[in-house]
Amino acid sequence: MASQSSQTNAAVERERVYQWILELNNPETRENALPELSKKREVVPDLAPMLWNSFGTIAALLQEIINIYPAINPASLTAHQSNRVCNALALLQCVASHPETRSQFLLAHIPLFLYPFLHTVSKTRPFEYLRLTSLGVIGALVKTDEQEVITFLLTTEIIPLCLRIMESGSELSKTVATFILQKILLDDSGLSYICQTYDRFSHVAMILGKMVISLAKEPSARLLKHVVRCYLRLSDNPRAREALRQCLPDQLRENSFSTCLQEDKSTNHWLQQLLTNLENQTVSDGRQVGMSPLTSQ
Known part of the structure; x- marks a missing residue:
């Protein structure tokens, strides 16, 4: 019944x-x-x-x-x-x-x-x-x-729109916009697109750098997670990795986020992997990129 x-x-x-x-x-x-x-x-x-x-x-x-x-x-x-x-x-x-x-x-x-x-x-x-x-x-x-x-998204202006929101939006909007960028980067075609020219890479790196500086003053664990993941994925590209050795914010190297990272093991793991990737300047990297940073095309 x-x-x-x-x-x-x-x-x-x-x-x-x-x-x-x-x-x-x-x-x-x-x-x-x-x-x-x-x-x-x-x-x-x-x-x-x-x-x-x-x-x-x-x-x-x-x-x-x-x-x-x-x-x-x-x-x-x-x-x-x-x-x-x-x-x-x-x-x-x-x-x-x-x-x-x-x-x-x-x-x-x-x-x-x-x-x-x-x-x-x-x-x-x-x-x-x-x-x-x-x-x-x-x-x-x-x-x-x-x-x-x-x-589809790579044929549109979604990346610059997300970058603008990542720079000046509210914490929640920044988090969603950074998540979208992260998902685009995790796709091979998305990573290739962003690292194809100096202008695209430098715009992304500049905004991520500003976000790190801001997060050091006003921490947000969920936003930091997506920012670190974006950096880690960029480090998978040989030319971007070479450039990141020069432009990675000091705050990510100096344990500025130790309190946040104690409570988030996955983000801490990604950050350590990122730093390891940037330290390992292998011979194969040299063959691929001529030991030179990303250059303007």
């Missing part, structure tokens, strides 16, 4: 989800449907295919995003506007995360609609929330470790 009751409740709940999806198509009912569907992301496993394959739904979500563009410049975004569009972004993150819809999501170039939000610099809470939620969509993509995601 209890089983039958739970099945009935599940059927009723599913009908409500279908109804909210239908309500997204109507501008008058959309505002209520957005938060209701957003709450269901964790409990309805196939919500992403339902959203993607239902008529007009993705167009409605993109309309919510485009409608906010005029509030970006001049900066006039309200908390109500930010909450509403972030509910739409949360549903897009659901689509970006799902294996059945991710490829189509990329083929439709939907992440590009979010980039205007990542360009914003206002430090007010509505804008910060908007940037963080937009980064969450990109973070959901890179978390899958799929080649097609990195291939």
Whole structure:
């Protein structure tokens, strides 16, 4: 009897989800449907295919995003506007995360609609929330470790956008942006892309260096973890490794983060591995890079 009751409740709940999806198509009912569907992301496993394959739904979500563009410049975004569009972004993150819809999501170039939000610099809470939620969509993509995601992102301006946020965003935004950069670097094509020219490498190294100096003053273990992992991955490239021997911040060599590292063994291990990589100037390195740092191309 209890089983039958739970099945009935599940059927009723599913009908409500279908109804909210239908309500997204109507501008008058959309505002209520957005938060209701957003709450269901964790409990309805196939919500992403339902959203993607239902008529007009993705167009409605993109309309919510485009409608906010005029509030970006001049900066006039309200908390109500930010909450509403972030509910739409949360549903897009659901689509970006799902294996059945991710490829189509990329083929439709939907992440590009979010980039205007990542360009914003206002430090007010509505804008910060908007940037963080937009980064969450990109973070959901890179978390899958799929080649097609990195291939797509490397054709866009995501790296400079992340670097800007890493330099001037809130701690949480910096953490997500650095995580995205880390995931791009961990892919061979991403590492090759960043280390291909002096300008790309030096921009990344400069921002990471600024972050280390800032973290020495205001420590954040979770942010430090991603920064160290980025440095370690850069050290896998022979030319970048040679350059890092000259430009690695002293704070990483001088135990400035000993308190943080005592509680985080993985970050401590990565840092020790990084320092070992930079100390080991092997003959094979010399053959590969002519014992010279990364040069301008």
